Amino acid sequence: MRSQLTDKTITVWGLLRPRLLNLLKTLHSHGKLHTEKPPLPDLTAKRRSIFIRHLDCGSCNGCELELNALNNPIYDLERFGIQFEASPRHADVLVMTGPFTRNLEEAARLTFDAMSEPRRIVTIGDCAKDGGIFKDSYAVTTRPPEIEAVIQATNIHVAGCPPAPEEILKALVKLPPMSSA
Amino acid sequence: MPDIYDGVRQSCQQSWLELPRRAPNEVHFVISDSEDLDRLCAWAKQQNYYLCTMVTNDERALEDHVFKLYYVFSAPQGDLVILEHLLNDPKHLEQYPSIREVFPSVEGLELEAYDMIGLSPLDYPIPHGFVLHEPYPPDLYPLRPRRSPKVLIEERIEKHIKPPSPPLPQLPDGMFFLPVGPIHAGIIEAGHFRFHVAGEVIENLDIRLGYKHRGIEKLFQAQYTVEKGWELAEKVSGDSSFAHAMAYCQAAEALAGIESLPQSALYWRGLFLELERIYNHINDVGALVHDMTFDLVASEIAVLREKMMRLNQHLTGHRLLRGVNRPGGIVLKRVPDWEALQTEVVDITGEFLRLGELIMKMPACRDRAFTTGVMTGQQVKKFGATGLAARAACGASDILGTALADELRQHDFRLKHPQGVYKLHTKLCDEIRATIVTENTKPSASFRRVQVFQKDLQGDVFARLALRVAEVETSSRIIQRLASRMKKFAASELALIEPDIFTQALRKTPNFEFGIGYVEGWRGDIFYWLMKGPGNTIFRCKVRDPSLFNWPALRLATIRKPKLETNDKTQSQDYWENILADFPLINKSFNLSYAGHDL
Numbered sequence: 001m002r003s004q005l006t007d008k009t010i011t012v013w014g015l016l017r018p019r020l021l022n023l024l025k026t027l028h029s030h031g032k033l034h035t036e037k038p039p040l041p042d043l044t045a046k047r048r049s050i051f052i053r054h055l056d057c058g059s060c061n062g063c064e065l066e067l068n069a070l071n072n073p074i075y076d077l078e079r080f081g082i083q084f085e086a087s088p089r090h091a092d093v094l095v096m097t098g099p100f101t102r103n104l105e106e107a108a109r110l111t112f113d114a115m116s117e118p119r120r121i122v123t124i125g126d127c128a129k130d131g132g133i134f135k136d137s138y139a140v141t142t143r144p145p146e147i148e149a150v151i152q153a154t155n156i157h158v159a160g161c162p163p164a165p166e167e168i169l170k171a172l173v174k175l176p177p178m179s180s181a
Numbered sequence: 182m183p184d185i186y187d188g189v190r191q192s193c194q195q196s197w198l199e200l201p202r203r204a205p206n207e208v209h210f211v212i213s214d215s216e217d218l219d220r221l222c223a224w225a226k227q228q229n230y231y232l233c234t235m236v237t238n239d240e241r242a243l244e245d246h247v248f249k250l251y252y253v254f255s256a257p258q259g260d261l262v263i264l265e266h267l268l269n270d271p272k273h274l275e276q277y278p279s280i281r282e283v284f285p286s287v288e289g290l291e292l293e294a295y296d297m298i299g300l301s302p303l304d305y306p307i308p309h310g311f312v313l314h315e316p317y318p319p320d321l322y323p324l325r326p327r328r329s330p331k332v333l334i335e336e337r338i339e340k341h342i343k344p345p346s347p348p349l350p351q352l353p354d355g356m357f358f359l360p361v362g363p364i365h366a367g368i369i370e371a372g373h374f375r376f377h378v379a380g381e382v383i384e385n386l387d388i389r390l391g392y393k394h395r396g397i398e399k400l401f402q403a404q405y406t407v408e409k410g411w412e413l414a415e416k417v418s419g420d421s422s423f424a425h426a427m428a429y430c431q432a433a434e435a436l437a438g439i440e441s442l443p444q445s446a447l448y449w450r451g452l453f454l455e456l457e458r459i460y461n462h463i464n465d466v467g468a469l470v471h472d473m474t475f476d477l478v479a480s481e482i483a484v485l486r487e488k489m490m491r492l493n494q495h496l497t498g499h500r501l502l503r504g505v506n507r508p509g510g511i512v513l514k515r516v517p518d519w520e521a522l523q524t525e526v527v528d529i530t531g532e533f534l535r536l537g538e539l540i541m542k543m544p545a546c547r548d549r550a551f552t553t554g555v556m557t558g559q560q561v562k563k564f565g566a567t568g569l570a571a572r573a574a575c576g577a578s579d580i581l582g583t584a585l586a587d588e589l590r591q592h593d594f595r596l597k598h599p600q601g602v603y604k605l606h607t608k609l610c611d612e613i614r615a616t617i618v619t620e621n622t623k624p625s626a627s628f629r630r631v632q633v634f635q636k637d638l639q640g641d642v643f644a645r646l647a648l649r650v651a652e653v654e655t656s657s658r659i660i661q662r663l664a665s666r667m668k669k670f671a672a673s674e675l676a677l678i679e680p681d682i683f684t685q686a687l688r689k690t691p692n693f694e695f696g697i698g699y700v701e702g703w704r705g706d707i708f709y710w711l712m713k714g715p716g717n718t719i720f721r722c723k724v725r726d727p728s729l730f731n732w733p734a735l736r737l738a739t740i741r742k743p744k745l746e747t748n749d750k751t752q753s754q755d756y757w758e759n760i761l762a763d764f765p766l767i768n769k770s771f772n773l774s775y776a777g778h779d780l
Contacts, residue, residue, distance in 0.1 A: 054368045058393045060776045062419030062501055065464075067368045069490070072483035086366035102338070103314045103392045103779075104371055107363045133413060136404060138323055138334040139396035162419070164500060 049081035050175055053091035055111050058140070059098030062162040063125040067095065069165040080173050088114040093175065096151075099127040099134040102141045112147050120154040120175070121147065124168060126161045183228065185210075185262050192220035200265075204435060206598060207697065209263040215278035215303075218266055222252075222280045229588045230262070231255045232284045232565055233699070234708045234725040237277075237294040239325050243693055245269075248300055250277050251710065253697065255597060257588060261697065268300070276303045286565025289729045289778075297398065298324040312391040312779055315343045323399045324721075355379055359761070363392045370775035374764075381760040386736050393779040401722035407433050407687055407713055408508060410722065414709070415503050417724055418777035420464075423457045424702030425724075425777075426506035431600070432698030432711040432722075433508035437686040444605070445670045446510035451602035451609070452663050453502050455656040458703040459526075460489035462649040462656075463533055465772045469646055470540055472765045473549055478536055485533050492525055509683035519668045523661055530657035534630050537650035541643075550643035554738040554767030555757045557640060558585060566734035567592065568705015568727045570771055573648045574640030575617065579745070581636060590617055590635060594701035602663065609659050616655045617648070630654055640738075642763075645770040652703075687717055695721075704728065704774065726777030735771045739764060 054067060067084075070077040077083065085091045088111045100108070112121075126132040134140045143151070158171045185208055189197060195214035202208060212218045236251040247269045254262040268277055279302030281287050292311035295301050299322040309319040318341040323334060349358065359376040371392040377385035397417060405413055414429035415422040427450055434442070467482035490500045496517055497505045505511050540546050558580030561571050574580075575590035595603045596610055603609050619635045633651040638644040695712040705727030714720030744755040759767065 055364060056369070056371045056393070058395055058776075059370075060416045060419040060422075061370055061774060062416075062422070064368050064370060065419055065501070069483075069487060072487055073480050074484060074487050084368060088364075098393070099395065101393055101395055102316045103312075103394055104363065105316065107371065107392065111364050133416060134395045134400065137396035137400050138338065139394050139399075161416075161503070162501070164494075 050093055050172070051083060051085045051091045052093045052095050052172070053085050053088045053111070053115070054095045054097070055088075055108060057096055057098035057104050057108055057128070058101035058134075059125060059127060063097035063128075066162045066165050066168060067097070067124070070169060075165050075169055077169065077172070080169075082172055088112070089116065091115055092119065093172075094119065094121045095124055096121055096128050097124050099131040099137075099140045100143050101139050103139070105141060105144070109144055109147070112144075112150075119150060120156075121151045122154060122171060122175070123151060123157045125163060126159060129157055129159065132161070182258065184258055185225075185256060185260060188221055188224045188228070192224050193217040203438075203696070204261075206259055207261045207263065209265065211265045211267070213267065215266070215270075218264065218278055219280065219283075221264065222283045225254055225256075225262070226283045229257050229562070229585060231567070231592070232280075232286055233261070233706065234710060234723060235287055235290040235294070236710045236721070236723040237298050237300045238712065238721050239298060240693075242326065248275060248277075248298075250300075251695075252280070253708070253710070255594075255706075257597075259598060261598065261699075263697075273303055275300055278302070279304050284565060285563060286730045286733070288733065290725070293729075293780075296322075298322055310391075312394040314391055314394075315346070317341065323396060324402070326402070352377060356384060363389075372775045376761065376764070378761060381762070382741055382758050383739055383761060383764065384741050386739050388732055388736055390732065390775060391779050393776050395776075395780065397724060397780045398722060401719045402714075405719055406717045407436065407711070407719055408684060408717065410711075410719055411506055411508065414724070415506070417780065418726055418728075418774040419501060420461050421457065421702045421704065421707065421726070421774065421777065423453050423502040423506065424700045424707050425726075426503070427454065428698040428700040428702075428707045428709045429711070429722075430506050430508045430698065431700065432696045432709040433687075434683075434696070435698060436694060436696030436711055436713055437508070437683060437690055439509065439683065439686055442510055442601075445667070447601040447605065448663055448667050448670075449511040449513065450506070452660060452667070453497070453505065454700065454702075455659050455663075456489070456493060456496075456526075457502055458656045459530065459653050459660075460486055460493065461703045461772075462653045463489060463529075465769060466533075466537065466540070466646060466649050468769045468772070469550075469642075469766065470546070472769055473546055475540070475543065475545065478540060482533065482536055485529050485536075488525075488529050492522075492529075496522070507683075516670075519664050523664045526657055526660050526664075530653055531630075534650065534654055537631060537653070541647055541650065546646075547643065549763075549766060550646055550770075551641060552639075552757070553642040553763045554759060554770060555639065555641045556734055556738040557744075558589060560737055561589060561640065561734070564733055564737060565730050567730045568701070569645060569648060569652070569703070570705070570731050570734055572617070573638050573644040576635040576638035576644070577640045586635070590619070594699055594706045598699065606662070609662060612655050612658050612662070616651045629658075642766050642770040684717070687713070693720060702727065704772075705731065724777075724780055726774055726780075728773040728775075728778040731771060731773050732778060735767065735773060738771075739767050 131140050156171050158168050160167060195217050198211040200209040233253040233255050238249045240249045245267055247267050250266040252264040256262055268274055277300055292307055295307055296309055296311050296313040301307055318337055356377055356379045359378055362373040363371040373389040375387040376383050400413055401410055411426045411429050415426040417425045463482060463486045467479050471479035493502050494500045498514055556574050558574050558577035561574045562585055571589050571592045575586050580586045595613055599610060617635050618632050631651045631654050633647045692713055692715050698709040700707050708725040710723040712720040739759055741756050741758050744757055
């Protein structure tokens, strides 16, 4: 530190110069009439910032593997302002996988209730569409109407068993901004 | 070494019957007396037999008009021992003699059987609610055929009023519960953990699973034929898709009596099985390192895993290796460029091994992983843990140097019951044996990159981590060997035998025969027991994922327990302890399947 302070390059002019420049800039802008608005920062990326909560409703773990892959440096979900959250209370979007088993019905409903509005549900994988190959099992039930209504309103489903990460990524990036919900 | 015939002669005082062998290594006995069965099981335990599965089957509509019980054991000599027991005691038609005292690992199978088919042990009561939770009436028993129509089952479920949850048990002063789940704070599956903690130390742990119960065994019966069942089998557990489908197909082939598949099919199966092992081990090591907050390496490993998934996609058209297995062989759209495949696998695993060595030497990793989540050798034996978790305890200080340690080190169905390509080439088995370096290891194995010594495998998180890294190297070497031989197959040579041949063979098989299929997946041995019904339907398909045996092992590895099991209460004891922050590491080091457990 000391050697830097006593360095010859730090002169009085060197210290004053930025301040003088700043002063000049201020004077300059004050002296002029604003003829045009300063350009807005690009907010589109910010408005897309989405917090996601994953909800497993009885999947085989295949969709979870691919969702996990979204966090790797190749797909790198966070560069789009999208990230997975640990709590449904912080989440805008619920990502649902699996055919909706009876044993998970209550837990799924509670998770959904914990989310604040506006909220959306994206369904991932063939099971989450209509039960897939588990459709006719006694252990798979229909989703509660309030959850189904949000799924219908969101209307985003990623097909595949499991869908590839880029498919999931495309769907998530396409989610319209939350403010318009 | 005494074999099973000695055991049967010693233990059975009443009549017993040996049925003809379906496969050279399958021995099938009908033991009619329950006390004989008890004695025989006790004898088997002494001989380090491993319980593969227990199948409960409703055969009341068949010739014997009773429920039947099949225990399948794996003998150290390489035989699979099937003990069939008829529940024909008129007083206890729906109860069976339990072997839980001798083989505690049967607990999960018993609880599952009580929910699914309504059979319970004679000696003690067990609760409902293992896989069928409160929304289901306790006497639903979906696997009893007469209640098969879905409408009937659903009607009963709708009528059922959910009982209130039972009150929490009382804890001593200073201890409290920490409930976690069933919905977890990450991208993982659903299951409930209830920690009993005193300060930070985990004193006890209740695990409740079954949330993901999808009624797979019922679906097999209701909707699938033997030819088509592979579709459902590969959706039992996503990360073991190939191994499950392969076990199913082998069961179907055993059922149809197909003894020889085209050689290329065996090679393909071996290749894909090892690919699945590699991508999962890479994934789990990455997850472990991520939990040790070594994120730079975790990211690099995640890239390697993605490369593996793309390789899978390139080879089979599916990232999880789905849709290639059929009863009778393998269906593939293209034959890869073998040179490219070999280089790709060498590149990926080579890079991974470099990172693996780095992790294993890193002080922060060693500090967190050593003596965390310890499972002693005796506990592994007692609770029947299997697969990687069992092998990782083969150097535990309480068993090192005994026959049990050797038994655990080789607790791998590729070695114990080699089939397919592992039977064709003993070199592959040598590779597997060389994974763990012992005192007697031949010097030929010394040019392996990763050296994991048996004495270091103490059943803790580090042992499981190190073993995963070593197994990736083994699998990579196996793939090299397989690929260099597969070059010789002509590109036109489709590995599938004509589906007609399989269907015809199946048609000749009498109804209500059964077949057994088993595969050493990356978690451990996957077991399928498949019985054919009329018209190629599935009468019963019992699926047993290794997770079923390893969940109790995970609990045991987590809770506070004495280092040495003694009955001397006066002596002060040392304890293995884990704190809450250790649990993510312990959990990831096992990385068990919830879906495979719940079915």
